[in-house]
Amino acid sequence: GKTLLITGIASGIGAQTALVAASLGAEIVGVDVKAPPATVPGAFIEADLSDPAAAAAIAARLPARLDALCNVAGISGVAGAAKTLAVNFYGLRALSEALAPRIREGGAIVNVASIAGYGWRANLERTKHLVGVQGFPDTAALVREFALTEQDGYPVSKEALLLWTQRAAHQPLFRGRGIRVNAVSPGPVTTPIYGEFRALFGDARVDDDITRVGRPGTAPDIAPAIAFLCSDGARWINGANVPVDGGLEASVNASVL
Numbered sequence: 001g002k003t004l005l006i007t008g009i010a011s012g013i014g015a016q017t018a019l020v021a022a023s024l025g026a027e028i029v030g031v032d033v034k035a036p037p038a039t040v041p042g043a044f045i046e047a048d049l050s051d052p053a054a055a056a057a058i059a060a061r062l063p064a065r066l067d068a069l070c071n072v073a074g075i076s077g078v079a080g081a082a083k084t085l086a087v088n089f090y091g092l093r094a095l096s097e098a099l100a101p102r103i104r105e106g107g108a109i110v111n112v113a114s115i116a117g118y119g120w121r122a123n124l125e126r127t128k129h130l131v132g133v134q135g136f137p138d139t140a141a142l143v144r145e146f147a148l149t150e151q152d153g154y155p156v157s158k159e160a161l162l163l164w165t166q167r168a169a170h171q172p173l174f175r176g177r178g179i180r181v182n183a184v185s186p187g188p189v190t191t192p193i194y195g196e197f198r199a200l201f202g203d204a205r206v207d208d209d210i211t212r213v214g215r216p217g218t219a220p221d222i223a224p225a226i227a228f229l230c231s232d233g234a235r236w237i238n239g240a241n242v243p244v245d246g247g248l249e250a251s252v253n254a255s256v257l
């Protein structure tokens with residue numbers, strides 16, 4: 001069987017990804033700041049991805065070989081842009097870089113981005129700078145430097161993640177080892193952070209998104225796409241972003257293009 005590391009395993013899309021992957025025969029190792037419910041399969045490592053020391057601490061507790069890393073953990077932005085950049089982008093990237101040597105040839109990394117990142121072309125210059133910063137920077141200093149507001153933190157972190165996904169797909173660290181790097185971008189999904197998005201971006205914005213596609217998504221709508229990108233069936237998919245949003249990205253693009 002395959003061994004998958006899933007971050008954000010304690011809730012929502014991460015927990016559901018563990019259930020789907022385990023049902024397909026995978027061994028699961030989960031990472032989260034809090035313990036998952038007993039219904040979620042696999043071993044568990046408690047770690048905070050906003051801590052620059054987390055990646056090495058997680059790596060030290062892992063099996064020697066992994067088939068895939070699912071970077072699902074993320075926060076909405078209500079904790080502030082500095083924390084949001086640390087969890088949703090720099091912590092995720094640090095973990096991916098630390099674990100690349102463990103992932104077998106033909107293995108995969110799947111990054112959960114967001115519809116909120118689809119517009120990265122609109123913030124490309126700012127995002128290019130943020131992705132160009134190597135290592136695990138002082139995110140509070142970056143937030144000041146780039147004048148990021150509380151509302152900017154989430155979309156900019158996801159824009160950075162989508163840009164990095166495309167770059168990483170061609171980096172020697174990943175491509176040179178035969179590791180594919182892809183993203184899944186959900187639309188609004190009724191997990192615990194859904195209410196925080198409503199508070200952060202306003203009910204009208206979220207309601208407009210839902211009206212375009214008929215209903216919000218659920219964790220079971222998203223998890224199979226993550227599992228597929230981890231699988232050998234996705235062997236020729238690299239550097240891609242797969243919107244899993246009921247058609248929301250297409251609807252938004254169609255109205256601006």
Ligand code: NAI
Binds near residue numbers: 113
């Ligand atoms: P969730 O809140 O149910 O799950 C997120 C998990 O990440 C939680 O278990 C949380 O404890 C964990 N986490 C938070 N900070 C962490 C840290 N510093 N270190 C380790 N783990 C941490 O939310 P959901 O919806 O399952 O989110 C999963 C991913 O999907 C996130 O990256 C989110 O941005 C993304 N997403 C969610 C959407 C939604 O509407 N729910 C829409 C688009 C993307």
